[in-house]
Amino acid sequence: MTKEKLENTEIEILNAAKEIFQQKGMDGARMQEIADKAKINKALLHYYYRSKQLLFEAVFKSAFSLLAPQLNKVLNDDSDLFEKITKFTDSYITFVIKHPYLPNFVIQELNKNPDFVMKLRSQENFPTIDKFKQQVTDAIKEGIIKPIEAEQLFINIIALNLFPFLGEPLLMALLNVDKKSYTQLLQDRKAHVADFIINAIKI
Amino acid sequence: MTKEKLENTEIEILNAAKEIFQQKGMDGARMQEIADKAKINKALLHYYYRSKQLLFEAVFKSAFSLLAPQLNKVLNDDSDLFEKITKFTDSYITFVIKHPYLPNFVIQELNKNPDFVMKLRSQENFPTIDKFKQQVTDAIKEGIIKPIEAEQLFINIIALNLFPFLGEPLLMALLNVDKKSYTQLLQDRKAHVADFIINAIKI
DNA sequence: ATATTTGTTAACCAAATGGTTAAACCATAT
DNA sequence: ATATGGTTTAACCATTTGGTTAACAAATAT
Numbered sequence: 001m002t003k004e005k006l007e008n009t010e011i012e013i014l015n016a017a018k019e020i021f022q023q024k025g026m027d028g029a030r031m032q033e034i035a036d037k038a039k040i041n042k043a044l045l046h047y048y049y050r051s052k053q054l055l056f057e058a059v060f061k062s063a064f065s066l067l068a069p070q071l072n073k074v075l076n077d078d079s080d081l082f083e084k085i086t087k088f089t090d091s092y093i094t095f096v097i098k099h100p101y102l103p104n105f106v107i108q109e110l111n112k113n114p115d116f117v118m119k120l121r122s123q124e125n126f127p128t129i130d131k132f133k134q135q136v137t138d139a140i141k142e143g144i145i146k147p148i149e150a151e152q153l154f155i156n157i158i159a160l161n162l163f164p165f166l167g168e169p170l171l172m173a174l175l176n177v178d179k180k181s182y183t184q185l186l187q188d189r190k191a192h193v194a195d196f197i198i199n200a201i202k203i
Numbered sequence: 204m205t206k207e208k209l210e211n212t213e214i215e216i217l218n219a220a221k222e223i224f225q226q227k228g229m230d231g232a233r234m235q236e237i238a239d240k241a242k243i244n245k246a247l248l249h250y251y252y253r254s255k256q257l258l259f260e261a262v263f264k265s266a267f268s269l270l271a272p273q274l275n276k277v278l279n280d281d282s283d284l285f286e287k288i289t290k291f292t293d294s295y296i297t298f299v300i301k302h303p304y305l306p307n308f309v310i311q312e313l314n315k316n317p318d319f320v321m322k323l324r325s326q327e328n329f330p331t332i333d334k335f336k337q338q339v340t341d342a343i344k345e346g347i348i349k350p351i352e353a354e355q356l357f358i359n360i361i362a363l364n365l366f367p368f369l370g371e372p373l374l375m376a377l378l379n380v381d382k383k384s385y386t387q388l389l390q391d392r393k394a395h396v397a398d399f400i401i402n403a404i405k406i
Numbered sequence: 407a408t409a410t411t412t413g414t415t416a417a418c419c420a421a422a423t424g425g426t427t428a429a430a431c432c433a434t435a436t
Numbered sequence: 437a438t439a440t441g442g443t444t445t446a447a448c449c450a451t452t453t454g455g456t457t458a459a460c461a462a463a464t465a466t
């Protein structure tokens with residue numbers, strides 16, 4: 001079928017582009033390599049996506065729309081503060097195992113092109129901190145946690161969860177462990193990080 | 204003087220290369236741009252550094268040799284555990300203000316080329332975790348801090364301090380703050396992060 | 407003084423790269 | 437069967453890019 005073939009090709013290109021862009025970044029990626037991975041002629045890339053820049057943006061938006069729900073688990077989930085910290089910490093590692101290059105890719109390309117953020121803000125479902133802020137304020141008022149800025153707490157949660165993946169090669173070298181031990185270390189963090197955070201803030 | 208001129212040019216090239224490579228990465232950097240910034244002819248880059256790869260490696264090693272002492276403040280400083288956490292947290296932000304692109308650059312290029320780590324390990328002064336590990340073990344034995352793996356604690360300290368810079372554009376967007384407010388937030392972290400860590404581990 | 411080594415440049419080169427074109431292919435509607 | 441529309445390809449193109457060359461300039465050694 002024409003329609004099916006079309007969608008297949010278009011999706012095949014996007015998938016190939018995701019792999020290449022996420023591993024090599026905008027600058028390191030080659031259109032020919034994406035075409036090879038998608039097993040199509042290079043001209044087809046332009047037929048469907050016009051230019052490298054537009055293909056890249058499609059990949060980036062798609063990547064961010066996978067990351068956003070993860071962040072929303074902290075920012076806009078209904079569960080109790082401690083519970084959501086535990087849940088996020090536990091589920092995030094699963095997410096990264098499924099998309100190993102994604103968080104690094106998003107952060108890296110955002111750093112290289114900070115104005116890019118604008119294009120995301122307008123997007124549906126862009127995470128906001130308001131609800132989380134209210135939740136932290138309430139928890140403080142109720143005497144459940146020590147006074148802390150919601151922004152700082154949020155940064156801490158994200159930092160403790162994302163950084164071990166962003167800094168993997170550096171940390172592996174500093175800790176002098178191989179890939180297998182490091183993976184074990186990351187698994188141990190599931191139990192460790194939530195405790196660490198909760199200990200830091202609970203009264 | 205020849206000697207002076209030579210060293211001047213060579214250093215001028217390295218400085219220009221640092222700026223360009225650290226901002227644009229290996230793939231995004233252009234030899235011509237580096238030459239322009241150093242105000243010399245492009246051929247001189249090759250005269251002094253042979254190839255883009257070698258020039259890049261010189262920049263990378265130089266960058267890492269600036270970062271290493273920072274990490275050693277956590278790993279190999281003689282001061283008391285709580286004190287060194289406070290000192291590191293406080294001094295790290297000053298370091299990053301002086302070298303804004305450096306940590307991101309090191310982590311990014313290490314991710315893109317993990318075998319690169321080998322070239323660093325052999326380097327003089329490469330940080331190791333042994334001393335810190337002993338210190339944590341002792342502090343636990345003395346009942347000063349709760350049981351915790353030294354590796355996890357180290358990752359946490361580095362994560363909480365590095366991530367706000369690595370993820371700056373992302374965090375600015377999520378927190379919906381401008382550059383000025385974000386800088387203020389980072390300043391506030393000087394007081395906040397050490398407390399956060401110490402609260403999490405002290406008995 | 408002059409030969410020699412070192413530093414610097416303009417011009418050049420081959421390969422790679424993003425992008426285009428024109429023709430072929432192929433499913434479907436008439 | 438055939439005209440029509442979107443889909444796919446091989447060949448091509450202009451530009452960019454890392455790197456080289458040969459000649460010139462400047463310093464140092466003899």
